Amino acid sequence: MDKNKLKLTSSEIGTLWGEYINGTMTDVVNRYMVSIVEDESIKAIFEDAIKTFAKQKKQIVAFIENEGFPVPIGFTESDLHKDTEKLFTDIFCLNYLHIMTLHGLLGHTTALGVSVRKDLRDFYDSCDNDAKRMYHQTIELLLEKGNFQRDPLFYPAANPEFISSQDFIDGIFGKGRRLGATEIISISFNLKKSIMAKTLSIAFSQVAQSKEVRKFLEDSQNTSDKQIQAFSKIMHADN
Secondary structure (H helix, E strand, O other): OOHHHOOOOHHHHHHHHHHHHHHHHHHHHHHHHHHHOOOHHHHHHHHHHHHHHHHHHHHHHHHHHHOOOOOOOOOOHHHOOOOOOOOOOHHHHHHHHHHHHHHHHHHHHHHHHOOOOHHHHHHHHHHHHHHHHHHHHHHHHHHHOOOOOOOOOOOOOOOOOOOOOOHHHHOOOOOOOOOOHHHHHHHHHHHHHHHHHHHHHHHHHHHOOOHHHHHHHHHHHHHHHHHHHHHHHHHOOOO
């Protein structure tokens, strides 16, 4: 078996499809945001993100076409309206790019985990390196501007402890207990994403021309509200 001529599997094609759809969506939003951002340091990071995806997009298209599959439609120039009023502050745009970079890191790692052919693995390695560079850039700039939202602090106990009853496994929804540090990781991240999703839904619903799209965005706001309330309740359960 010639390992350099392996056909891509369904999982590998699936990850390329996801990279293309997610990438073109993010690119449209990035190109809108770079058109409204006034802070030059933030604008520079968005310009870097746009150039980076343009390079990745060509490689994704080449992989898909070489396997004989049609290139997905994705999000296109028709979805971009630069003449729309400014919907977001510069800092929100930077926070958005940071959250989306985290999604990129997770997505590239998952894609790499199901890829076998070396050229595809090399591609996801490069995507991961690009995302890590962007991750560091967004954090550094958010810290510099005093706008990075850190996770809650965790205070140490006097001594190590062992789980001694079923109550811990029953979770915080049972008799109630303090969160573990590892549980805070996902809860805090999902809380930030829900707040970001609600803000985007509110903003886009103000300019959406389609009644169906506006209704969908309003429903999304309600969903995000419920998620935010649930995550916030968990985070403050032990206060």
